[in-house]
Amino acid sequence: MNITCINCPMGCQMVVDKIDGVVTVKGNTCPRGRTYGIQEYTLPKRMVTSLVRVNDGRVLSVKTSDSIPKDKIIHCLNSLKDVIVAPPIHIGDCIVANICNLGVDLVATKNIL
Amino acid sequence: MINYDVVVIGGGPAGMGAAISAKENGANVLIIERDDKLGGILNQCIHNGFGLHYFHVELTGPEYADRFIQRVQELQIDVMTQTFVINITADRMLTAVSATEGIVEISAKAIVLAMGCRERTAGAIQLGGDRPAGVWTAGLAQKLCNIDGYLVGKNVVVLGSGDIGLIMARRMTYEGANVIMVCEVMPYSSGLKRNIVQCLNDYNIPLYFKTTIAEIVGKDRVEGVVIAQVDDRMQIISSTRKYVECDCVLLSVGLIPENDLVNGLGIKMSPVTTGAEVDDYRHTSVEGIFSCGNVLHVHDLVDNVSAEAFIAGASATKYAKGELPHGQSYRVIPQNGVRYALPQRIIAGEGKVKVYYRVDNIYKAPRVVVKCNGEELYSRRYMIMAPGEMESVELDKEKIVGDVVIELEVQQ
Ligand SMILES: Cc1cc2nc3c(=O)[nH]c(=O)nc-3n(C[C@H](O)[C@H](O)[C@H](O)COP(=O)(O)OP(=O)(O)OC[C@H]3O[C@@H](n4cnc5c(N)ncnc54)[C@H](O)[C@@H]3O)c2cc1C
Ligand code: SF4
Numbered sequence: 373m374n375i376t377c378i379n380c381p382m383g384c385q386m387v388v389d390k391i392d393g394v395v396t397v398k399g400n401t402c403p404r405g406r407t408y409g410i411q412e413y414t415l416p417k418r419m420v421t422s423l424v425r426v427n428d429g430r431v432l433s434v435k436t437s438d439s440i441p442k443d444k445i446i447h448c449l450n451s452l453k454d455v456i457v458a459p460p461i462h463i464g465d466c467i468v469a470n471i472c473n474l475g476v477d478l479v480a481t482k483n484i485l
Numbered sequence: 486m487i488n489y490d491v492v493v494i495g496g497g498p499a500g501m502g503a504a505i506s507a508k509e510n511g512a513n514v515l516i517i518e519r520d521d522k523l524g525g526i527l528n529q530c531i532h533n534g535f536g537l538h539y540f541h542v543e544l545t546g547p548e549y550a551d552r553f554i555q556r557v558q559e560l561q562i563d564v565m566t567q568t569f570v571i572n573i574t575a576d577r578m579l580t581a582v583s584a585t586e587g588i589v590e591i592s593a594k595a596i597v598l599a600m601g602c603r604e605r606t607a608g609a610i611q612l613g614g615d616r617p618a619g620v621w622t623a624g625l626a627q628k629l630c631n632i633d634g635y636l637v638g639k640n641v642v643v644l645g646s647g648d649i650g651l652i653m654a655r656r657m658t659y660e661g662a663n664v665i666m667v668c669e670v671m672p673y674s675s676g677l678k679r680n681i682v683q684c685l686n687d688y689n690i691p692l693y694f695k696t697t698i699a700e701i702v703g704k705d706r707v708e709g710v711v712i713a714q715v716d717d718r719m720q721i722i723s724s725t726r727k728y729v730e731c732d733c734v735l736l737s738v739g740l741i742p743e744n745d746l747v748n749g750l751g752i753k754m755s756p757v758t759t760g761a762e763v764d765d766y767r768h769t770s771v772e773g774i775f776s777c778g779n780v781l782h783v784h785d786l787v788d789n790v791s792a793e794a795f796i797a798g799a800s801a802t803k804y805a806k807g808e809l810p811h812g813q814s815y816r817v818i819p820q821n822g823v824r825y826a827l828p829q830r831i832i833a834g835e836g837k838v839k840v841y842y843r844v845d846n847i848y849k850a851p852r853v854v855v856k857c858n859g860e861e862l863y864s865r866r867y868m869i870m871a872p873g874e875m876e877s878v879e880l881d882k883e884k885i886v887g888d889v890v891i892e893l894e895v896q897q
Binding site (some may be wrong): 373376377378379380381382383399401418419421422423425429430433435442446449463481482483 | 531532533545547548551630631632633634659660677678679681682683686687694847867869870871873874
């Protein structure tokens with residue numbers, strides 16, 4: 373699998389493979405690339421930030437309380453389409469608990485009073 | 486007539502940081518902001534990636550702004566929102582138009598400029614073709630989406646691969662649009678690697694280098710664009726012209742410090758940053774006027790904006806109290822691959838001074854060297870340097886006894 377390291381502007385193009393059950397990284401210039409390559413190969417994760425509707429037509433910005441598996445992002449976003457919240461809302465308020473059973477919450481990142 | 490020690494123009498992270506440090510240093514302070522709330526551009530940057538250096542946690546833009554807004558409130562700093570500063574004089578009289586109070590005249594002992602920047606438009610880059618609806622600057626599209634809740638298009642071509650363009654490519658995808666491609670006229674992106682991977686690669690959005698939009702096509706609404714490759718002299722290669730159907734074009738083609746307000750004041754401006762030239766106190770060439778944040782030079786990290794704002798605010802208070810050091814100053818001269826360095830002048834004295842700089846191209850294994858009167862004050866080899874990443878170096882002021890030169894040594 374081809375993976376670009378994001379930890380510095382070098383952007384090393386790495387090839388990550390699993391040979392006999394061991395993950396190998398090639399093309400990295402420094403150890404940070406190796407760690408990142410293994411993480412991206414085994415379980416790539418991302419923080420997700422998005423928007424949900426407020427019942428008066430405004431929008432509320434939200435984020436996942438921790439990163440979630442990359443292949444669950446679209447599923448997670450689709451589940452937000454029906455979410456409508458009512459003010460007042462404060463930064464950090466839980467909007468959806470344990471979203472899509474991923475073990476993280478969706479929390480507000482804006483105050484809507 | 487209202488009187489203040491320090492008046493800060495702009496209530497983004499730069500303005501709030503400057504006002505907080507001015508107040509903490511004992512000045513009475515006013516922030517003037519044209520929007521209806523504090524926070525500036527951060528309010529629309531709902532993605533995460535802010536505050537890692539300053540707060541040591543990764544925040545979204547509105548969360549970063551909120552921490553500063555709370556501090557502004559705790560310190561009981563006066564704030565006028567929905568108020569637009571329309572004129573400043575060299576003896577620091579401000580005229581502003583307020584939505585509630587009409588025209589207001591304010592006198593300040595010191596002024597901090599923190600007006601941020603605005604985006605370059607289709608006109609600014611002389612984009613060819615028709616002028617239909619559906620061509621947006623990326624930041625405006627971001628505001629309409631993240632604050633007002635409108636999606637500006639369904640099939641999108643992005644021109645420019647700066648961070649705002651990349652972030653918006655992902656946001657539009659998240660909100661259900663189809664982002665067809667990102668075109669970048671340069672052979673490299675000025676955006677962060679992280680954004681290229683996490684905003685484009687993650688969603689299989691192609692990025693084409695040395696490619697631009699030759700023409701916009703559409704009568705009332707954008708119907709498509711003609712894209713084309715460019716040669717090394719940035720000229721369009723006609724044989725590569727290709728029509729791409731789309732209903733929306735987002736432009737992420739650079740930011741310009743919003744300095745129109747001070748045009749007539751005679752502040753010495755830098756032709757490179759297009760912001761004011763300042764000394765290490767962020768003092769401009771006009772007495773009592775300070776500058777920080779994106780209006781001074783375009784920043785990619787808000788943490789650096791805050792650090793710069795604290796300096797400007799504290800210095801403005803010192804000036805208002807008649808305590809700002811002045812006297813002998815030396816120039817900071819960027820050369821050989823260093824595009825600009827800031828501050829442009831350093832006042833002789835004690836303590837440390839941090840010099841920020843950007844390189845003018847991508848360099849592999851360069852050595853950065855800082856010299857004063859031929860003596861080397863600092864050197865460091867980097868694995869790689871890119872124009873998109875602002876770097877900094879801390880120097881001992883006592884060792885600065887003449888003009889300072891900052892340059893790259895590059896292996897052939
Ligand atoms: C889309 C985008 C994405 C970014 N992503 C990141 C990121 O992931 N991480 C990161 O660290 N940084 C990021 N940045 C950079 C960072 O957010 C900015 O550098 C920073 O917010 C600039 O702050 P500022 O206060 O100088 O300007 P602004 O936030 O633009 O504030 C200027 C304020 O001045 C007001 N104003 C202007 N003129 C007047 C006037 N005449 N009278 C009254 N008020 C006036 C404006 O209304 C505005 O509120 C991003 C920037 C953008 C645009
Ligand atoms: S592997 Fe090391 S050198 Fe290469 S991009 Fe990652 S951090 Fe940079």
